[in-house]
């Protein structure tokens with residue numbers, strides 16, 4: 675009798691189906707993943723993302739393209755995207771809406787192996803795919819002067835790299851290079867200065883953090 679009394683109260687079939695419907699209907703929040711152009715390569719070269727996520731390619735130097743396709747012989751070259759990464763076009767974003775693997779390359783530097791892939795997986799609500807993990811990158815205060823703290827959460831112990839670029843995509847400051855850290859929340863401070871120690875002009879800067887196979891970017895505004 676006790677069993678009969680408890681089950682309807684705590685696991686009524688109608689309630690259980692409502693809970694299940696909410697779980698199934700809640701998609702993973704769409705994320706933005708950053709790929710940085712480093713000399714004649716894309717970093718990271720291979721990304722795994724969820725359907726609906728956006729990839730943002732960030733220029734640092736030179737003249738490049740972000741062109742979908744496996745090679746120039748691929749009949750689908752450039753049909754999804756064929757964007758420039760140059761001193762005047764320093765970012766390119768593309769939202770992936772279908773599952774599958776999309777190879778891409780840089781037209782001028784394909785012969786030097788400047789290629790990458792984006793593997794788009796279907797995010798599901800329950801069970802089969804792990805919940806979408808992010809670094810939860812955020813800076814505070816923002817806008818800031820004289821100093822901002824860049825917070826992020828590592829899902830596992832990892833080497834962490836972090837950098838600040840200006841709005842033109844130039845590297846301003848390397849905050850960390852393969853800094854070994856434990857899982858959990860961490861903070862890095864940026865005092866608004868470049869590598870030479872001089873405070874940068876007021877403006878918007880892009881902070882990128884990589885660790886545990888995750889790569890995220892956030893904008894911070896230095897005010898005077």
Ligand SMILES: [Cu+2]
Pocket residue numbers: 714737738739780781782783788
């Ligand atoms: Cu290139």
